[in-house]
Amino acid sequence: xxxxxxxxxxxxxxxxxxxxxxxxxxxxxxxxxxxxxxxxxxxxxxxxxxxxxxxxxxxxxxxxxxxxxxxxxxxxxxxxxxxxxxxxxxxxxxxxxxxxxxxxxxxxxxxxxxxxxxxxxxxxxxxxxxxxxxxxxxxxxxxxxxxxxxxxxxxxxxxxxxxxxxxxxxxxxxxxxxxxxxxxxxxxxxxxxxxxxxxxxxxxxxxxxxxxxxxxxxxxxxxxxxxxxxxxxxxxxxxxxxxxxxxxxxxxxxxxxxxxxxxxxxxxxxxxxxxxxxxxxxxxxxxxxxxxxxxxxxxxxxxxxxxxxxxxxxxxxxxxxxxxxxxxxxxxxxxxxxxxxxxxxxxxxxxxxxxxxxxxxxxxxxxxxxxxxxxxxxxxxxxxxxxxxxxx
Amino acid sequence: xxxxxxxxxxxxxxxxxxxxxxxxxxxxxxxxxxxxxxxxxxxxxxxxxxxxxxxxxxxxxxxxxxxxxxxxxxxxxxxxxxxxxxxxxxxxxxxxxxxxxxxxxxxxxxxxxxxxxxxxxxxxxxxxxxxxxxxxxxxxxxxxxxxxxxxxxxxxxxxxxxxxxxxxxxxxxxxxxxxxxxxxxxxxxxxxxxxxxxxxxxxxxxxxxxxxxxxxxxxxxxxxxxxxxxxxxxxxxxxxxxxxxxxxxxxxxxxxxxxxxxxxxxxxxxxxxxxxxxxxxxxxxxx
Numbered sequence: 001x002x003x004x005x006x007x008x009x010x011x012x013x014x015x016x017x018x019x020x021x022x023x024x025x026x027x028x029x030x031x032x033x034x035x036x037x038x039x040x041x042x043x044x045x046x047x048x049x050x051x052x053x054x055x056x057x058x059x060x061x062x063x064x065x066x067x068x069x070x071x072x073x074x075x076x077x078x079x080x081x082x083x084x085x086x087x088x089x090x091x092x093x094x095x096x097x098x099x100x101x102x103x104x105x106x107x108x109x110x111x112x113x114x115x116x117x118x119x120x121x122x123x124x125x126x127x128x129x130x131x132x133x134x135x136x137x138x139x140x141x142x143x144x145x146x147x148x149x150x151x152x153x154x155x156x157x158x159x160x161x162x163x164x165x166x167x168x169x170x171x172x173x174x175x176x177x178x179x180x181x182x183x184x185x186x187x188x189x190x191x192x193x194x195x196x197x198x199x200x201x202x203x204x205x206x207x208x209x210x211x212x213x214x215x216x217x218x219x220x221x222x223x224x225x226x227x228x229x230x231x232x233x234x235x236x237x238x239x240x241x242x243x244x245x246x247x248x249x250x251x252x253x254x255x256x257x258x259x260x261x262x263x264x265x266x267x268x269x270x271x272x273x274x275x276x277x278x279x280x281x282x283x284x285x286x287x288x289x290x291x292x293x294x295x296x297x298x299x300x301x302x303x304x305x306x307x308x309x310x311x312x313x314x315x316x317x318x319x320x321x322x323x324x325x326x327x328x329x330x331x332x333x334x335x336x337x338x339x340x341x342x343x344x345x346x347x348x349x350x351x352x353x354x355x356x357x358x359x360x361x362x363x364x365x366x367x368x369x370x371x372x373x374x375x376x377x378x379x380x381x382x383x384x385x386x387x388x389x390x391x392x
Numbered sequence: 393x394x395x396x397x398x399x400x401x402x403x404x405x406x407x408x409x410x411x412x413x414x415x416x417x418x419x420x421x422x423x424x425x426x427x428x429x430x431x432x433x434x435x436x437x438x439x440x441x442x443x444x445x446x447x448x449x450x451x452x453x454x455x456x457x458x459x460x461x462x463x464x465x466x467x468x469x470x471x472x473x474x475x476x477x478x479x480x481x482x483x484x485x486x487x488x489x490x491x492x493x494x495x496x497x498x499x500x501x502x503x504x505x506x507x508x509x510x511x512x513x514x515x516x517x518x519x520x521x522x523x524x525x526x527x528x529x530x531x532x533x534x535x536x537x538x539x540x541x542x543x544x545x546x547x548x549x550x551x552x553x554x555x556x557x558x559x560x561x562x563x564x565x566x567x568x569x570x571x572x573x574x575x576x577x578x579x580x581x582x583x584x585x586x587x588x589x590x591x592x593x594x595x596x597x598x599x600x601x602x603x604x605x606x607x608x609x610x611x612x613x614x615x616x617x618x619x620x621x622x623x624x625x626x627x628x629x630x631x632x633x634x635x636x637x638x639x640x641x642x643x644x645x646x647x648x649x650x651x652x653x654x655x656x657x658x659x660x661x662x663x664x665x666x667x668x669x670x671x672x673x674x675x676x677x678x679x
Contacts, residue, residue: 227606
C-alpha cells in the first residue's frame with residue numbers, strides 16, 4: 001500500500017514537471033475518439049480529416065514533426081475518456097489533446113486539460129457549454145444553439161408560424177430543443193407541442209403519428225446520425241407526411257449523404273441547418289472533396305471538416321507562437337485565429353474560444369437524379385448564441 | 393374511418409413481427425438447443441450485409457437476396473458450429489457466453505474492416521416503400537410483407553418441430569443426448585442442422601430488418617438486447633411463445649410511445665419485468 005501511494009505521489013509530481021523530455025521540433029498530439037462501437041463512423045471521418053490535413057502539409061504542423069497517439073473510448077464513456085486523457089498527459093507526455101466526438105467524453109477530458117494546462121481541440125462535440133470547462137480549450141466544429149437558433153429564426157421569417165419539436169432524449173437533443181423553441185418563440189412563432197424520444201429507437205411510427213395528429217406547419221427534428229435518420233424518413237413516408245407540404249426542419253445529421261440514400265425520395269424538401277456539406281460551392285471545398293475521395297473513397301462530412309480544421313488550428317497556433325507547446329502559449333495563439341476552410345471563412349472567438357463560422361440553411365432537392373442538400377440561405381460569422389446570452 | 397387505435401395496433405404488431413423475425417433464430421438455438429448464443433445478431437448482420445451487397449453491387453432484386461441471406465448465414469454458422477460451438481454444448485453457461493461474446497466483438501471488427509463503419513442503405517424499389525390506404529388508415533407495404541413472412545415462418549417452424557421426424561430427433565437429442573445416441577440418432581448432424589437453421593433464420597431476419605433499423609457494424613450488439621428479451625419472455629423452447637411475446641412487446645412499445653411518450657422508452661422493459669415476475673419461465677416456457 002505504501003509503495004502504491006509513493007508511486008501515485010511520484011506520478012503526480014511527474015505530471016507537474018514541464019514536459020522536458022521531448023525531442024527537438026516534435027509535437028505530440030493525443031487523439032481521443034470513439035474508434036469502436038456505435039460512433040465508430042464519426043471517429044473514422046474525423047480521423048480521416050486529420051490525416052488528410054497532415055498529408056497535405058508534409059506531416060508537419062507549424063514546421064514541427066507530428067507524432068499522434070490514438071486512444072479509443074469505445075463510445076459514450078466519460079470515465080474512460082478522463083482516464084485516457086490522464087494517461088496521455090502523464091505517461092505519453094502529449095502536448096495537445098484533440099479529437100472528442102461526444103459531449104460527455106469532452107466534458108470529462110476538459111478537467112484534465114484545465115488541471116494539466118494542456119491545449120485541447122474539440123473537433124466535434126457540439127454542446128454549447130463544453131468550451132467553458134477548460135481555459136485551454138478551443139472548438140472547430142459548431143455548437144448546437146449556433147445552428148438551431150439560426151434555423152428557428154430563419155424558419156419563422158419564412159412563414160412557419162407553428163412548429164412541433166421532436167428530439168432524442170439526450171444532451172444534444174435537449175440542447176437543440178431548448179435552442180429551437182427559444183428562438184422560434186422569440187421570433188413570434190408558436191410551439192404547438194414537443195416530444196422527447198427514446199435514445200434506442202428503431203421505430204419512429206408512434207412518434208411521427210403524434211406529430212401528424214397535431215398537424216403543425218413545421219416539424220423540428222433532432223436525432224443522432226447513423227441508423228435513425230433513415231428510420232425516421234421511412235416512418236414519415238408511411239404516415240404520409242410530405243416535407244414539401246409540412247416543413248421538416250433539423251440539424252445536418254438528418255439529411256447527410258447516407259440518410260438521404262436510405263430515405264429515398266421522401267427526403268425531398270427536408271430543410272437542415274449546418275456548417276458544412278460536401279456540395280458547398282467553393283473552389284477550396286471542391287479540391288478538398290476531390291482529395292478526400294482519392295484517399296478514403298467517400299465524401300467528407302461535417303465530422304471530417306471538424307478534424308481537418310482542428311488540425312489546421314493546431315498548425316496556426318504552433319506557427320504563431322513559434323513552436324512553443326505549452327497550453328498558455330498555444331491557447332493565446334489560437335484565440336482570434338482565422339482561416340479559410342472548405343466550409344468557408346471561420347475563426348476562433350478570442351473571448352469564448354469557440355468557433356465563429358457561416359451557418360448554411362439547406363434544402364434537399366433532386367439534382368441530376370440524385371438527392372443533395374442545396375444551400376438556400378447562409379448567415380456569415382455566427383457566434384454561439386448560448387455563450388453570448390451567458391455574458392449578458 | 394377507423395379510429396387511430398387501429399393504426400397503433402397495426403404499427404405495434406408490425407414492429408413486434410420485426411422483433412420476432414430478428415429473434416426467431418435465437419429461439420431455435422437458445423430455446424431448443426439450450427445454447428447461449430450471443431453471436432446471434434452477428435449472423436443476422438451477415439445476412440443484412442449479404443442482401444445489401446447483392447442489391448447494390450450485383451443489382452439483384454430484393455426478394456431474390458433473401459434466400460441467399462439465409463443460406464450464407466447458415467453455411468457460415470455450420471463452420472463455426474463444427475469448429476467452436478460443438479465443443480461447448482455441455483459446458484457451463486459462462487463458457488458459452490464468453491465464447492459467443494468474443495465472436496460478437498470479432499464480427500463487429502471484421503464488418504467494419506470489410507464494409508466500413510458507415511450506414512449501408514438498402515436500395516428498395518418504390519413499391520415496397522409505398523403504403524396502402526384502407527378505411528382512412530395507411531398501411532405500409534413493407535410492414536405488411538414483414539407480417540406475412542413472420543406468420544409463414546412461425547407456421548413452418550411449429551409444424552417442423554412438433555410434427556416431423558426431424559423435430560422429434562432434435563427434441564430427443566436435447567433432452568437426453570446419450571439416450572438419443574443409443575437409439576441411433578446422429579446427434580452431431582442433428583445439432584449441426586438445427587444450428588444452421590437457427591442461424592439461417594437470423595440471417596433472414598437481419599436482411600428483412602435492414603430496411604427498418606439500418607445496418608452498420610454495431611448491429612451485432614445493438615439489437616441483441618431485444619432478441620434476448622423476446623426469447624426469455626416467450627419462454628425457452630417455444631416458437632409460438634416467441635411469436636406472442638414479440639407481438640405483445642411490439643404493441644406495448646408502440647402504444648406506450650404514442651399515448652405516453654414520456655415513459656415510452658421504458659415500457660418495453662417494464663412489460664418484460666412484469667411478465668417475467670408473473671411467469672419466470674416465460675409465457676410458454678417448458679423448462
